Amino acid sequence: MIDVLTMGRVGVDVYPLQVGVSLREVETFGKYLGGSPTNVAVAAARLGERSAVITRTGADPFGAFVHDALRSYGVDDSFVTSVEGLPTPVTFCEIRPPDDFPLYFYRFPKAPDLVIRPDELPVSEIRRARLFWATVTGLSEEPSRTAHFAAWRARERRPHTVLDLDYRPVFWGSAQDAMHQVRKALGHVTVAVGNLDEVEVATGTREPYAAGKALLEAGVELAVVKQGGEGVLGMTATETIAVPPVEVEVVNGLGAGDAFGGALCHGLLAGWPLERTLRFANTAGAIVAGRLACAPAMPTVEEVLARG
Numbered sequence: 001m002i003d004v005l006t007m008g009r010v011g012v013d014v015y016p017l018q019v020g021v022s023l024r025e026v027e028t029f030g031k032y033l034g035g036s037p038t039n040v041a042v043a044a045a046r047l048g049e050r051s052a053v054i055t056r057t058g059a060d061p062f063g064a065f066v067h068d069a070l071r072s073y074g075v076d077d078s079f080v081t082s083v084e085g086l087p088t089p090v091t092f093c094e095i096r097p098p099d100d101f102p103l104y105f106y107r108f109p110k111a112p113d114l115v116i117r118p119d120e121l122p123v124s125e126i127r128r129a130r131l132f133w134a135t136v137t138g139l140s141e142e143p144s145r146t147a148h149f150a151a152w153r154a155r156e157r158r159p160h161t162v163l164d165l166d167y168r169p170v171f172w173g174s175a176q177d178a179m180h181q182v183r184k185a186l187g188h189v190t191v192a193v194g195n196l197d198e199v200e201v202a203t204g205t206r207e208p209y210a211a212g213k214a215l216l217e218a219g220v221e222l223a224v225v226k227q228g229g230e231g232v233l234g235m236t237a238t239e240t241i242a243v244p245p246v247e248v249e250v251v252n253g254l255g256a257g258d259a260f261g262g263a264l265c266h267g268l269l270a271g272w273p274l275e276r277t278l279r280f281a282n283t284a285g286a287i288v289a290g291r292l293a294c295a296p297a298m299p300t301v302e303e304v305l306a307r308g
């Protein structure tokens with residue numbers, strides 16, 4: 001049985017090996033597996049979970065790299081298919097610590113992962129997985145949007161069904177469109193997790209407590225508000241827990257949210273108390289903020305505990 005099944009974006013992160021310079025000046029790059037829900041599957045696998053991802057690549061060498069990389073991290077790639085005629089996306093970034101890491105997505109003319117189709121979903125695995133994780137970006141275009149709602153219908157809101165509020169404005173016509181889709185999606189999930197920009201799109205407020213409360217009112221059982229270098233807030237109907245940040249010298253903040261996500265999965269599946277889960281995820285996020293890459297940087301349980 002799969003512990004953590006994620007669905008959505010995949011790509012190749014082509015990240016500069018020089019820090020503090022623009023893409024105009026960068027000379028060398030590293031090539032890494034990327035895409036937020038894919039990174040979450042990698043992070044969970046590093047923590048010992050049996051993980052898999054539902055996504056699509058181009059029928060090209062970068063697509064083959066995605067399969068190689070997934071397998072090398074111990075992530076099941078059985079649900080990764082290719083789409084003829086669309087290239088596997090690449091993502092560049094600039095690395096300007098401590099808090100400026102702009103992303104440049106090349107997902108043209110369309111990303112294969114937005115061509116995930118409802119009739120091709122591994123429905124019984126989606127129903128059976130101990131945790132199912134999807135992201136708001138998957139709702140930005142068809143047929144992926146219909147596929148996500150089909151997956152949630154099959155899942156029947158079984159715990160743990162997680163929505164990563166992951167909002168990248170570049171993938172949407174307007175924040176209004178995204179808000180409309182997120183509101184519909186929240187009724188299908190048991191956990192919502194997002195940073196301040198993302199909870200603002202979902203709830204209309206970026207005040208962490210008000211946003212957490214609004215997410216609970218929208219139907220989730222656990223709301224998690226990530227606040228970068230300010231730590232994290234978790235809320236359920238009976239508990240409100242704020243965890244301060246773990247101190248770290250930030251190298252590249254990208255990937256921290258996905259490390260946090262994989263660790264959140266681990267804590268939820270272990271049945272840990274909320275505070276322990278949030279502290280563990282907080283530490284995993286900080287560790288990756290202190291490293292250059294995303295997928296290859298995901299920590300093991302021992303590494304997290306050594307910092308916690």
Ligand SMILES: Nc1ncnc2c1ncn2[C@@H]1O[C@H](COP(=O)(O)OP(=O)(O)O)[C@@H](O)[C@H]1O
Pocket residue numbers: 194195225226227228229230231232245246247248250253254255256257258260281282283284285286289
């Ligand atoms: N500068 C930082 N210092 C300490 N912890 C951090 C830092 N940046 C991120 N983290 C940890 O990683 C989590 C996710 O990072 P955040 O930037 O909020 O999410 P996202 O990457 O999704 O925007 C934070 O809640 C925190 O636990």
Ligand SMILES: O=C(O)C[C@@H](O)[C@H](O)C(=O)COP(=O)(O)O
Pocket residue numbers: 009010011013033034035036037039091103253254255256257258259294295
């Ligand atoms: O999500 C993407 O498509 C790009 C990612 O591969 C990249 O590593 C990243 O930005 C991770 O996002 P975060 O964990 O939410 O910071």
